[in-house]
Amino acid sequence: MQPPVSALHTDKYQITMMYAHWKNGSHLKRRAFDLYFRSLPFGNGYAVFAGLERAIQYLENLRFTEEDIEYIQSLDEGYEPEFLDLLRSFRFTGDVWAMPEGSIVFPEEPLLHIQGNIMELHLIETALLNFIGYQTLVATKAARVRHVVGDDLLLEFGSRRAQEKDAAVWGARAAYIGGFNATSNMLAGKLFGIPISGTHAHAWVQDFEHEVDAFRAYASAFPDQTVLLVDTYDTLRSGIPHAIQVGLEMKRQGKTLAGIRLDSGDLAYLSKQARQMLDHAGLTDTKIVASSDLDEHTILHLKTQGAKIDAWGVGTKLITAYDHPALGAVYKMVARYEENQWVPTLKISSNPAKITTPGLKAVYRIIDKKTGKARADLITLANEKINPKKPLLLFHPEQTFKKKKVKNFTVIPLLQPIFVGGQRVYSLPTLQEIKAYHQSQLSLFWEEYLRILNPEEYPVDLSQKLWDQKQNLIKEIYAKIKQEMEE
Ligand SMILES: Nc1ncnc2c1ncn2[C@@H]1O[C@H](COP(=O)(O)OP(=O)(O)OP(=O)(O)O)[C@@H](O)[C@H]1O
Ligand SMILES: O=P(O)(O)OC[C@H]1O[C@H](OP(=O)(O)OP(=O)(O)O)[C@H](O)[C@@H]1O
Numbered sequence: 028m029q030p031p032v033s034a035l036h037t038d039k040y041q042i043t044m045m046y047a048h049w050k051n052g053s054h055l056k057r058r059a060f061d062l063y064f065r066s067l068p069f070g071n072g073y074a075v076f077a078g079l080e081r082a083i084q085y086l087e088n089l090r091f092t093e094e095d096i097e098y099i100q101s102l103d104e105g106y107e108p109e110f111l112d113l114l115r116s117f118r119f120t121g122d123v124w125a126m127p128e129g130s131i132v133f134p135e136e137p138l139l140h141i142q143g144n145i146m147e148l149h150l151i152e153t154a155l156l157n158f159i160g161y162q163t164l165v166a167t168k169a170a171r172v173r174h175v176v177g178d179d180l181l182l183e184f185g186s187r188r189a190q191e192k193d194a195a196v197w198g199a200r201a202a203y204i205g206g207f208n209a210t211s212n213m214l215a216g217k218l219f220g221i222p223i224s225g226t227h228a229h230a231w232v233q234d235f236e237h238e239v240d241a242f243r244a245y246a247s248a249f250p251d252q253t254v255l256l257v258d259t260y261d262t263l264r265s266g267i268p269h270a271i272q273v274g275l276e277m278k279r280q281g282k283t284l285a286g287i288r289l290d291s292g293d294l295a296y297l298s299k300q301a302r303q304m305l306d307h308a309g310l311t312d313t314k315i316v317a318s319s320d321l322d323e324h325t326i327l328h329l330k331t332q333g334a335k336i337d338a339w340g341v342g343t344k345l346i347t348a349y350d351h352p353a354l355g356a357v358y359k360m361v362a363r364y365e366e367n368q369w370v371p372t373l374k375i376s377s378n379p380a381k382i383t384t385p386g387l388k389a390v391y392r393i394i395d396k397k398t399g400k401a402r403a404d405l406i407t408l409a410n411e412k413i414n415p416k417k418p419l420l421l422f423h424p425e426q427t428f429k430k431k432k433v434k435n436f437t438v439i440p441l442l443q444p445i446f447v448g449g450q451r452v453y454s455l456p457t458l459q460e461i462k463a464y465h466q467s468q469l470s471l472f473w474e475e476y477l478r479i480l481n482p483e484e485y486p487v488d489l490s491q492k493l494w495d496q497k498q499n500l501i502k503e504i505y506a507k508i509k510q511e512m513e514e
């Protein structure tokens with residue numbers, strides 16, 4: 028368990044809106060929000076949802092401390108004492124539905140749906156987007172790396188380059204969900220039970236007069252898990268020969284040199300040479316680890332060049348989501364509770380892709396019974412039933428002439444209840460279960476959606492009823508604007 032996240036981990040405007048609602052007497056009005064993203068990162072065909080556990084911990088422990096209240100008071104913005112008292116007793120009281128962590132998810136579908144009073148719904152926006160946006164990015168990047176390495180060992184080495192501590196620790200967890208085998212971050216190991224792994228640094232070698240003495244000393248400290256970094260001086264002429272010398276000494280003592288690590292130069296050429304030299308010396312069980320600014324693209328190239336690399340250490344480009352540093356997730360109001368019923372609300376934008384989909388919704392994955400593969404995701408009204416015995420007509424929500432009829436299918440509801448009335452009703456899966464769930468979900472998708480370059484676009488469609496509701500609301504809003512202009 029991490030220390031609780033401060034209630035002040037939010038944007039100022041959330042607090043000012045809370046206050047303004049309170050002043051207006053509207054702070055307890057019930058509203059509903061969806062959290063989703065609009066486009067996929069890294070040109071990938073899907074994203075891996077992560078960050079839910081962090082979000083749950085945050086919501087469960089959300090409190091304003093006395094120091095938080097003093098700080099708000101010190102701003103001298105005229106917050107009345109009764110409002111500060113309200114903050115003193117603040118607890119999250121809402122209802123939350125979410126996709127399970129490790130889910131394969133797509134743009135426009137609600138990852139979280141939250142109902143509660145407007146005051147609490149404003150407060151939590153910033154933190155939820157912060158946690159889920161980042162962790163989903165890293166889990167997705169990790170899944171891309173996993174996709175290109177097959178069954179090779181993947182080690183997360185990013186802590187030193189992460190955007191501060193939380194990113195290192197939660198990024199290590201997200202990478203593990205997305206397919207990494209281990210992390211070098213001790214704290215992530217302790218907090219989440221992720222296997223930890225590591226070699227040694229150049230400084231270890233530099234600290235000795237002779238490279239071979241450094242290797243020997245390290246091997247004697249860790250005879251069962253020695254991985255020697257061979258590029259401090261000259262990989263082929265010094266590092267590998269010295270590692271072999273120590274590996275053979277270990278062999279005579281009944282031990283095995285576990286591996287060598289290459290951290291610079293032409294990793295394809297050097298790994299092929301290293302493999303030959305190790306094999307020639309009889310060290311066939313010694314593995315080759317590579318690191319050095321790796322990502323899915325470099326790794327794929329190294330593989331096509333026939334690199335003899337068994338394990339990959341990936342740091343900077345994974346933990347910083349280097350080529351797509353923000354998911355751009357959004358949190359939008361979709362309904363207001365008025366006179367005992369939910370009224371769908373909409374945000375219009377000049378960019379049609381940014382018009383929100385109004386109302387309370389459910390998300391289903393449509394699985395073809397014959398192939399066992401996913402055909403599409405379908406967003407429906409919350410209370411709409413899909414009859415799997417009847418053919419289902421799916422259509423593209425913008426290019427509506429693109430249609431297909433699906434028969435012989437099953438539907439999987441994707442959103443699970445997490446909180447009811449502020450109480451958690453969801454038991455947190457273990458990290459191993461989340462990782463295994465992610466793996467199992469991949470097998471529901473055709474390879475065309477999973478490849479890392481120019482994947483096919485997976486259909487996320489709206490049901491006819493939801494589509495109609497959205498169009499009608501757009502028309503209504505424009506009619507109202509026109510009428511108001513004319514008045
Ligand atoms: N055979 C290869 N094909 C494609 N890319 C490679 C190959 N070998 C290494 N790379 C990548 O090329 C880049 C090499 O970077 P660069 O030349 O800056 O550093 P380096 O060789 O690691 O040396 P140093 O770390 O000492 O600067 C790294 O991103 C590495 O992953
Ligand atoms: O390259 P990354 O994917 O970020 O992986 C982590 C890097 O961190 C370490 O290097 P170090 O901090 O010693 O610096 P370096 O980059 O100069 O090797 C390690 O030797 C890797 O090169």
Ligand SMILES: O=C(O)c1cccnc1
Pocket residue numbers: 184185211224225226227228288318340342
């Ligand atoms: O254990 C390693 O080899 C390691 C750990 C962090 C960063 N670079 C390398």
